[in-house]
Amino acid sequence: MSNADEDLVPETVEGYVVGEKKTIDEYNKLDAEDESLAKWKASLGLAANSSPYPVKAGDKRKVVIVEMSLNFPDQPDLKPITINLEDAQGNTLDKEVKFSIKEKSIYQLVIKFRVQHEIITGLKYLHSIKKAGIRVEKLEEPLGSYAPNTTDKPYYEKAFIDVEAPSGLLARGGYSAVTKFVDDDKTTHLTLPWSFQITK
Numbered sequence: 001m002s003n004a005d006e007d008l009v010p011e012t013v014e015g016y017v018v019g020e021k022k023t024i025d026e027y028n029k030l031d032a033e034d035e036s037l038a039k040w041k042a043s044l045g046l047a048a049n050s051s052p053y054p055v056k057a058g059d060k061r062k063v064v065i066v067e068m069s070l071n072f073p074d075q076p077d078l079k080p081i082t083i084n085l086e087d088a089q090g091n092t093l094d095k096e097v098k099f100s101i102k103e104k105s106i107y108q109l110v111i112k113f114r115v116q117h118e119i120i121t122g123l124k125y126l127h128s129i130k131k132a133g134i135r136v137e138k139l140e141e142p143l144g145s146y147a148p149n150t151t152d153k154p155y156y157e158k159a160f161i162d163v164e165a166p167s168g169l170l171a172r173g174g175y176s177a178v179t180k181f182v183d184d185d186k187t188t189h190l191t192l193p194w195s196f197q198i199t200k
Helices: 003-007 024-028 035-043
Strands: 063-071 081-084 097-102 106-115 120-131 134-146 156-159 173-182 188-199
Touching: 063 173, 063 188, 081 097, 134 156
Parallel strands: 097 188
Antiparallel strands: 063 081, 063 106, 106 156, 120 134, 120 173, 173 188
């Protein structure tokens, strides 16, 4: 296993066992008298009477990352950095992701994604950032559990907490990173290499 792979292995919680997989129909038929179960199903959108979001024939992906963006909430004059990861036909783009951030900028990462075919539990966002080959940051952020999207709700969005870009002579320069989206079943839905510059 390479260092990059080791950096992006989700942490495990001792004693936690992933529940048995069920289809959406099976979840819908679960004990209707159980109030907490009904609330959980409603939180996933299973109680809604809307049509499933149309999935392209032959598309077996379960989680589709549509877009990642960096917003600058404290600096309205700065345009968000938006990285589209899906083309007009709904295919995941294979592209080189590069951008620049000014030192000390306050930014917020926002992930836009779609779930297809089945309920996804314990989706996580992981990334590892390196400068000159040395890891300077590792992040594991839980995104949650989701039912497949519907025509009423064609995608989900998850906004992370605000972060301040590092500053100073040593902080400026080029960084390389790898992001992974992994679920409770340890299925990797996307691995995305990217790079950025911290500028003065």
